[in-house]
Amino acid sequence: YQVLGPCPMHLTTFDLTKHGMVVAGHGTESLPQILLEVEGDDIYAVGVMGLIYGYADNQSGRA
Template identity: 75%
Template sequence: MSRRQFLLSGGVTIALIGLGSLPGMVQAAQLLKASYPRQKIGSLPALKTGVPLDFNYPYPDVRNILVKLGVEAGGGVGVQKDIVAFNQQCTHMGGPLDGTYKQEHQVLGPCPLHLTVFDLTHHGMVTSGHATESLPQIVLEIQDDDIYAVGVMGLVYGYSAMTSQRTV
């Protein structure tokens, strides 16, 4: 076997192993969602496009933002799938993101510590800055005209686990 054939067969083997692990990756992503008691955080008639509402969930000291983006978003709810909620602490060093929502770009940030910006249309992923983790997204449900928080996807900065039992 030549060196070229060896490298090619090794690359194919690694690719096949990687493809076989995709179902496991989906299960791992689902493990990052922690369920909490259902909490009403807003109502559809009171929600205006581009005007964020602050709320605390799942604990009194965890600050979040609820916003109707006006464009479809990952994890969005509602008729247009444009209503989302995210934690307001930067995942890099916990910098406060309160008051940094930019309606024209549907982003949260920049973080005052290291200028990280998060895209709210794509599950809160990092668009620039030092953070390497997306913002924790609050799982939402709508019943009649009420908006409820029912869980958190991701780990809020400063917490060792997102469970129904508080661990800091």
């Protein structure tokens, strides 16, 4: 395991080696994964795998 947490809001712990899977606590969804690209010395976020909590989709505003 390489875990992150617990979150101070909902006390959930996530396993970062298993795609942000919930391993303990009240969370119901895995963490979304941010896709990164490196160009020279710059790092860019170019996409998201999984929904960002509170949004109907990752392209528009709140649900």
